[in-house]
Amino acid sequence: MTVRRFKCRICGNIYSPLEGEPQKGISPGTEFEDLPEDYTCSVCELEEKGKIGKNYFEEWNPTKYVCRNCDYVYDEEMGEPQRGIAPGTRFEDLPANPDDYCCPVCQIDEKTVKEIGKVSKDAFSPLVEEPEKPAESQGSAGSPPS
Ligand SMILES: [Zn+2]
Numbered sequence: 039m040t041v042r043r044f045k046c047r048i049c050g051n052i053y054s055p056l057e058g059e060p061q062k063g064i065s066p067g068t069e070f071e072d073l074p075e076d077y078t079c080s081v082c083e084l085e086e087k088g089k090i091g092k093n094y095f096e097e098w099n100p101t102k103y104v105c106r107n108c109d110y111v112y113d114e115e116m117g118e119p120q121r122g123i124a125p126g127t128r129f130e131d132l133p134a135n136p137d138d139y140c141c142p143v144c145q146i147d148e149k150t151v152k153e154i155g156k157v158s159k160d161a162f163s164p165l166v167e168e169p170e171k172p173a174e175s176q177g178s179a180g181s182p183p184s
Pocket residue numbers: 046047048049050051079080081082083090
């Protein structure tokens with residue numbers, strides 16, 4: 039089963055049917071298509087950007103997933119060639135069994151291994167990249183300290 043997530047073009051908020059929006063009475067498992075016609079983006083609402091309806095959302099597929107335990111990022115484009123996972127391997131296609139796939143960073147962390155054991159892909163969340171933000175002056179190239 040493929041999870042279809044949608045992203046607000048205004049604020050970058052992600053609607054995921056895995057989570058729904060229980061605070062709005064939308065239960066987990068509700069597909070984006072099945073949202074009420076008067077659905078509006080909760081984040082834009084909070085930020086007072088106005089009522090941003092479903093037509094401002096576009097389908098969004100994460101290509102990076104972050105380990106909630108250690109912040110390791112699995113990047114589908116890169117794969118993990120050193121472990122035999124070819125570049126371009128979709129996260130959803132990784133084995134769910136921690137014996138077959140587990141977080142490579144947690145795996146070598148003694149404390150984690152002792153307390154949790156192998157960290158399976160269940161511990162990963164899609165990585166939402168920040169919407170493009172204006173370049174900040176600090177650390178920008180070409181301006182040596184005076
Ligand atoms: Zn929004």
